[in-house]
Amino acid sequence: MTKDDQPDARDHALSEASSALPPIVDTHLHFLDLNHFDYPWLSGPGEEHLRHDYLPADWVQDAGSLDIIATVHIQAEVDHDTDPVAETSWLETIASSHNGIRLPSVCIGYADLRAHDLSDVLDRHQEHASFRGIRQEAWYTPGSQRADMPTTDLLADPRWIGGLRQLSARGLIFELLVWPHQLERATEILRGLPEFPVVIEHLGVPNSNPADRTLWRKNLTEIARTLPRATLKISGMQLCSELWTMGAITDVIHEAIDAFSAERCMFGSNFPVDRPLISYEALWRTFGEITRHLSQHERLAIFAQNAIATYQIR
Secondary structure, three states: OOHHHOOOHHHHHHOOOOOOOOOEEEEEEOOEOOOOOOOHHHHOOOOHHHOOOEOHHHHHHHHOOOOEEEEEEEOOOOOOOOOOOHHHHHHHHHOEEEOOEEEOOEEEEOOOOOOOOHHHHHHHHOOOOOEEEEEOOOOOOOOOOOOOOOOOOHHHOHHHHHHHHHHHHOOOEEEEOOOHHHHHHHHHHHOOOOOOOEEEHHHHOOOOOHHHHHHHHHHHHHHHHHOOOOEEEEOOHHHOOOOOOHHHHHHHHHHHHHHHOHHHEEEOOOEOOOOOOOOHHHHHHHHHHHOOOOOHHHHHHHHHHHHHHHOOOO
């Protein structure tokens, strides 16, 4: 998909909206190189629009004149049979500079927290200066055919919980991607690791079903109350609105900020996954419009400062 193919009607509607955006740290960015890695999830139905490279030069074109001061690369579900450190190493070979910032600034890698060689994998990840932590997707659906969807509950596996403890002992971040009903169990597990920096991805994946939204609200509020080091990432909005419209996402973002406070939330683009639905500029200006009610201090925190602190961006 070229730049010209992307939805751009909202670019004009939002060009004067949300006043001046604060400086931005994009906390959820993926780079894809289909010649270098196999991404099994891209072979699934409905992913045809994403089966192409997305590299720093593509992001620079998307970012345009936005004041992006740092980016966080999140592991992109490279084939799990590949050395889990290979993607982290590769990022250093493609790293570039844009407007004086390193691209990407820092990264979250992959590891199987159940693996017998987890300690070695983490040692090798930590040889890279940009490495900050691990994401192993823990949402699951029994019988799923999706390559990026586990079919068993990792939160019920003692080996996986032991892996979390290893991350905590090393002072590494864990990015938690779970369904809303799993947040309660996640809270129970993480209660014993109060200093563990956990980032809850994609707002805890709320959907539009009223009953599910009620459960999400309850469990999100509880995990925010119980885990003082937990941070909420507002990203992946296509998971709660396939149309990615302001009307569909405003209430859920406001509820999320109410649960965690502006001091513990961050924004991420989830590009290129959300790219077919909205342009990069329109995405950030939508976030800006939705947070106009916040103070300048709160907006600075949620758009950049919280991410700088969480990911130790220097």
